[in-house]
Amino acid sequence: LDNERIEICSLLTRIDRDNFEEYINEISEINRNLLIRQGIKQIDESKIYVDVKGIKNFLEKDIKESFDRSMNLQTLSLDQIQKLDLNSDNVMIPYYDEPSISNKTEHNTSNLKITSYSRFEQFSDMFLKIRDKFIASNEFGIDTYLSMRIRHGTLLGEIRSVFENYYLITKKEDTSKDYKDNLYWQKLLSKSELELSTYFNKTMSDFSQKIDAISDELKNKKLQIKTEKKESEGILITRMIVKSCCNFSRKE
Incomplete structure (x- = not known):
């Protein structure tokens, strides 16, 4: 269709001299769009492709379950914190919502959060599942x-x-x-x-x-x-x- 438009505009430049400049501009615009589409096609045909949509569909249920478990471990209430052994290996990182004014560690605050080792494991598991599919999957990778x-x-x-x-x-x-x-x-x-x-x-x-x-x-x-x-x-x-x-x- 674009080639036909170029031929028509070329013909009109000879018939309708009053609008010669307009037809030339139209031909230039068509040629510019053709070059852009050819460039995009060349990039699409040469790039390394990963089926991201396929990976999402394949892992969606599994990853969502792991993510939900991870989020459930994100914030623990004060009652739950008091039941934890803070010297246990299960507790990995204690931190606060907001920076403390003093340098003292205040354990008896309601905004104390615990990032447990099990939550880290959940994150690592999710990341590796996605990475392995992205890299090595015979279907998507x-x-x-x-x-x-x-x-x-x-x-x-x-x-x-x-x-x-x-x-x-x-x-x-x-x-x-x-x-x-x-x-x-x-x-x-x-x-x-x-x-x-x-x-x-x-x-x-x-x-x-x-x-x-x-x-x-x-x-x-x-x-x-x-x-x-x-x-x-x-x-x-x-x-x-x-x-x-x-x-x-x-x-x-």
Whole structure:
């Protein structure tokens, strides 16, 4: 439809000269919108996708139950506090709604709250469930799309294309692991240099093998997700995120 509008406006610029500027502006606006839509489409097709809606639907009931339990532990009444053993390991952090004017610890106030170890456990459990689905779920997680789009998709082609554009790399033979001769540069060798052909092709073959080895290492080792449960050589580490969030939970 946009292309038809452009053709019509172009025709009108020749027929209706009085409104020439208006038609030109319309054509410019249509072209601008086309470029924006093309850019958005390109971003959508190239980005790593996580099915956040699917994760929410899958975990909603389980997480809500854990969250409700956590909130029930958030604030305890004075009567409940008096029944607690404040020296027990179960009590993790005592704190106040508002900062105390003095530095004294006042246990007999109605606004004293207790953050118990069990509440911290609830928070940690909820966070890890969401994180694991976000990262490693075969249905919704980032690892699946990382594999589809990058590790087994465009990575090798993106790396190789830089060298292929300058004829510096060749592909393997169909029937063996050996690399094909680099015919482009071999043709440019002078007659006096033909004796170097074997050495030259060996050098270029080794270079091609090294480039592919780097790509394979990225794909199979480096572009992997690493957690406290999943040890790997991956550079995508999530353990620090867990520690930070758990520290946040303690502060809250």
